[in-house]
Amino acid sequence: MKPRSAVSIYGWGSYIPPYRLTVAEISRVWGRDPVQYEEELNVKEKAVAGPDEDSATMAVEAGRNALNRSGISPKEIGALYVGTESPPYAVKPTATTVAEALGVGPFSVAADLEFACKAGTEGLQASIALVASGMIRYGMAIGSDTAQGGPGDHLEYTAASGATAIIVGPGSKEAAATLEGSISFVSDTPDFWRRYGARYPSHGEGFTGEPAYFKHVEGATRALMEELGLKPSDFDYVVFHQPNGRFPLTAARDLGFSPSALKAGLLSPVIGNTYAAASITGFSAVLDVARAGQRILVTSFGSGAGSDSFSFVVEEGIEARRDKAKRVMDYLSRRVEIDYALYLKFRGGIRLGGGAK
Amino acid sequence: MTDNPVVAGTGLTKIGRRWEDSLSDLFAEASRQAIEEAGIQPQAVFVGNMVAGELDGQEHLGLALEDGAGVFPLVPAFKVESACSSGGSALFAGYMAVKSGVYDSVLVAGVEKLSEEPSDNVTSALAEAADADFESYYGASFTSLNALLMRSYMKEYNVPRDWLSEIAVLMHKNAVDNPYAQLRKPITVDDVNRSRVIADPIRLLDCSPTGDGAAAILLARPELVKGDVQVELAGMGVGVDTIAVNGRSSLSDVPATAKAARVAFSAAGVDVNDLNLIEVHDAFTIMAALALEDLGVVSKGEGAKFFHEGNAERDGKLPVNPEGGLKARGHPVGATGVYAAVEVVRQIQGKAGKMQVPRAEIGAFHNLGGSGSHAVVGVFKRKR
Numbered sequence A: 001m002k003p004r005s006a007v008s009i010y011g012w013g014s015y016i017p018p019y020r021l022t023v024a025e026i027s028r029v030w031g032r033d034p035v036q037y038e039e040e041l042n043v044k045e046k047a048v049a050g051p052d053e054d055s056a057t058m059a060v061e062a063g064r065n066a067l068n069r070s071g072i073s074p075k076e077i078g079a080l081y082v083g084t085e086s087p088p089y090a091v092k093p094t095a096t097t098v099a100e101a102l103g104v105g106p107f108s109v110a111a112d113l114e115f116a117c118k119a120g121t122e123g124l125q126a127s128i129a130l131v132a133s134g135m136i137r138y139g140m141a142i143g144s145d146t147a148q149g150g151p152g153d154h155l156e157y158t159a160a161s162g163a164t165a166i167i168v169g170p171g172s173k174e175a176a177a178t179l180e181g182s183i184s185f186v187s188d189t190p191d192f193w194r195r196y197g198a199r200y201p202s203h204g205e206g207f208t209g210e211p212a213y214f215k216h217v218e219g220a221t222r223a224l225m226e227e228l229g230l231k232p233s234d235f236d237y238v239v240f241h242q243p244n245g246r247f248p249l250t251a252a253r254d255l256g257f258s259p260s261a262l263k264a265g266l267l268s269p270v271i272g273n274t275y276a277a278a279s280i281t282g283f284s285a286v287l288d289v290a291r292a293g294q295r296i297l298v299t300s301f302g303s304g305a306g307s308d309s310f311s312f313v314v315e316e317g318i319e320a321r322r323d324k325a326k327r328v329m330d331y332l333s334r335r336v337e338i339d340y341a342l343y344l345k346f347r348g349g350i351r352l353g354g355g356a357k
Numbered sequence B: 001m002t003d004n005p006v007v008a009g010t011g012l013t014k015i016g017r018r019w020e021d022s023l024s025d026l027f028a029e030a031s032r033q034a035i036e037e038a039g040i041q042p043q044a045v046f047v048g049n050m051v052a053g054e055l056d057g058q059e060h061l062g063l064a065l066e067d068g069a070g071v072f073p074l075v076p077a078f079k080v081e082s083a084c085s086s087g088g089s090a091l092f093a094g095y096m097a098v099k100s101g102v103y104d105s106v107l108v109a110g111v112e113k114l115s116e117e118p119s120d121n122v123t124s125a126l127a128e129a130a131d132a133d134f135e136s137y138y139g140a141s142f143t144s145l146n147a148l149l150m151r152s153y154m155k156e157y158n159v160p161r162d163w164l165s166e167i168a169v170l171m172h173k174n175a176v177d178n179p180y181a182q183l184r185k186p187i188t189v190d191d192v193n194r195s196r197v198i199a200d201p202i203r204l205l206d207c208s209p210t211g212d213g214a215a216a217i218l219l220a221r222p223e224l225v226k227g228d229v230q231v232e233l234a235g236m237g238v239g240v241d242t243i244a245v246n247g248r249s250s251l252s253d254v255p256a257t258a259k260a261a262r263v264a265f266s267a268a269g270v271d272v273n274d275l276n277l278i279e280v281h282d283a284f285t286i287m288a289a290l291a292l293e294d295l296g297v298v299s300k301g302e303g304a305k306f307f308h309e310g311n312a313e314r315d316g317k318l319p320v321n322p323e324g325g326l327k328a329r330g331h332p333v334g335a336t337g338v339y340a341a342v343e344v345v346r347q348i349q350g351k352a353g354k355m356q357v358p359r360a361e362i363g364a365f366h367n368l369g370g371s372g373s374h375a376v377v378g379v380f381k382r383k384r
Helices: A023-030 A034-041 A055-070 A094-102 A119-133 A205-228 A247-255 A259-263 A275-287 A318-322 A328-333 A340-346 B023-038 B052-056 B061-069 B086-099 B119-127 B142-157 B161-175 B189-194 B255-268 B285-294 B303-308 B325-329 B333-348
Strands: A007-015 A019-022 A045-048 A077-083 A109-113 A138-146 A161-170 A177-189 A237-240 A295-299 A304-314 B006-012 B044-048 B077-080 B105-112 B197-199 B213-220 B231-240 B277-279 B362-369 B374-382
Touching (some): A007 A055, A023 A034, A023 A340, A055 A077, A055 A138, A055 A161, A077 A119, A094 A109, A119 A138, A119 A177, A138 A275, A237 A259, A237 A275, A275 A295, B006 B023, B023 B061, B044 B061, B052 B119, B061 B077, B061 B105, B086 B231, B105 B333, B142 B161, B142 B285, B161 B285, B161 B303, B231 B255, B255 B285, B255 B362, B277 B333, B285 B303, B333 B362, B333 B374
Parallel strands (some): A077 A109, A237 A295
Antiparallel strands (some): A007 A161, A007 A177, B006 B213
């Protein structure tokens, strides 16, 4: 899909909470060999939201960083989408809370989007469309999650917290990067789900690989390259959804991308899977370092299932924007290791009541 | 009593996570090959399957498969179930049906689909092979019961861990050449010893994988079977023991296997030393060692050593599981016994390709249900 009029990225920004829980620590609790599981997942630790954080607060932090880089007033934002599978409320939009905190609105589209781990890029597709149609001038897409896996489940080792916001507007050399084209690829695939009332999600184990992640990520990426007449070597950077540290490496190998193109945007080995924020946080880390003229491919994946794939070319304007907010690396270096007990306390895993107050 | 049934045709599907294929798709794929090779239609069908009702929501399986597959006109169809030995039991039913003269030709198929459900549900369904009141109710899984057997065996006969790991290594090596196998990847003793503990001392790579697959074999009266090389099902035997392991006198032998072998070898007029190859039920590495002992290939406590000394290799004294066994070819539970039977038949027909063992004229297969509760042994012979 190509927009009728050009669309560029004006601002990007991420937020990653400082707390880290290591795979070795989770393995200790559940009696797994720590080294082996770390190798199997290619994940060392995951980022965990603190006790006073949720998907809304993290979205606000990321949104502020993006606004700082964009140099535009929040009042100019005509659409704000929050993609999340862990909204603070089951019914009540996160997007209005985030908009209010950022100073966006009242004249703005605002909605929460849910599509497992691809809800963030879903908002990006919608924002691009609104800008390209001329209905709005700027749109903000946020992916934010405080994802949790059931205790002892495979997902618990990687389900992490983080947020990223991207602001798009009309095509310009002064912007950070310009969209070349995008594609969405979906099918009814029951690889991962959470039913009403269920506290933790369920998944189809091995079914989450070949028929889910790889089919959609590779299907979308191949189709986009074909549509744009591009090949893997045309891209300086490639970012895939990263449920663990292994799947993106396999997808890159299958598609013919070099591991070096994947490196800058592969964060899951040190922060885990930030769900709706995962692929765009990798993208954010790439924008932190990319130079004008370089080409970036981003492909998300959301269970259920689908992928959005985008190709961007970096503009001259990126340099002036970069230092106006914290980079992803700045968040990675703010590291406070916690143990499993504190993790349970932070994430509401300990039920209080009764005893001492 | 009439003549022994002769194999008119065989069929196999590749074992794996066959997400796109239903039970009847798998059945159709295997049975179509068997029927095309045979050039005759079956008068009845015996299906070996364990958990289609529990995991796939389908009982009344025989007719459901026939109807769903549409490969041949509908005929009487029966599901035969005896846990992991369901395939062997279905073959036994087919053997009786032809040998008794009730039917001239029958299709025996083993079909299983485990990938529909998460592994917790699969483990629970497979645990139904054990005694519901005295084993599974208390949390015993199929793996934990076999862990008891393995621990007891290693202690009683002072068997080193590495020897059991070597069984897994040989099975993976053999499966590399098997186009139908689920795990076609070579492994090392170190890989087995370092793999995740499932139920101590059983590690992940001691276990057969769960997978989907179907195998089919068409048995018929000899005069209906064309071809120069005729392979007959020369004898079968079934042996049983208590369903729960707590009723056994020993945890390190499986008398059900010995009983089944005695009956089968006697019916076929062979001795264990006449065998040119054998397929044993190695759902866990320990079961391969125990099987060789109870089948009479070696004396008690010598099973793992037989593998260690290289006697079980394709060019060894008695090739064991030249296609990779349950451990690496795969273990689609109710289909496993029929896979083993088809593998023996194809060896005797000289159609085993890279997996072919020398001088294959007489071969046996062994299929075990539960933790040693129900054993089926069959002997195939090249007909002279």
